[in-house]
Amino acid sequence: MVESNNQSAENTMSEVHKRIKAAFERFKLSPNTVDVREIGTIMYSLGCFPSQADLHDFIAEVEEDHSGFIHLDRFLPAMTKVLLEHKFPPIPKEHLFQAFEVLDKDSKGYLEPEELTKYMTQEGEPFSQEEMDEMLTAFSDQETNVIYYKDIVSQLTIDPGN
Structure with missing residues (x-):
């Protein structure tokens, strides 16, 4: 039984290492090196x-x-420890949706880009202008130029089953 548990732990560690290496690989500049500015994105991609x-x-x-x-x-090794200890878990979908609802004072179901930019650059941990530009490009509705938060909450969260 001890051997079976050791094998299971090794398989888990191997899978964790594969996930980390694959995420790291997507952003590498040269063999086994990434720009420090990509670390947050790599961590987000790993949940x-x-x-x-x-x-x-x-x-x-x-x-x-x-x-x-x-x-x-x-x-x-540092990221392996983070994943195995389940550090920095995602915010549950319900909480994110509730946060958008609080910002949407008129209950319209969407936020204007200027409105979202104000909240995201002046409150809490402020986004940089570059981060805001990326967010608005990714999430603004092409036709109406507003951010329908109900439609994007699932894109900003990870299903705990994955």
Whole structure:
């Protein structure tokens, strides 16, 4: 039975390492190296949603000599620990939807780009202009130029079954 448990743990570790390496690979600049600015995106793609402070701490742990680059050899063990300990879980869909409803004071079912930009750049952990531009490009309705939050909540969350 002990051997079976060890085999199961090894399989789990192997799968975690495969997921991390695949996510890292999508953003690599050179062999086994990514730009430090991609670490948040890599973590999000792995289902981890750290605060800006947690992300900064994680980067400080894995970045070598403030070079602006992260090597897989340092990222892999740190990210493995994050995944196995279930750190930085996603926000449940209901909470995200409720947050949008609070922002939508007139219960329209959508937010204007200017409205969302104001909230996202001036409240809480502010988005940069580049992050806002990306968000508005990704989520604005092509025809009406508004953000229908009901339709995008599922794109901003991860199904816990996955």
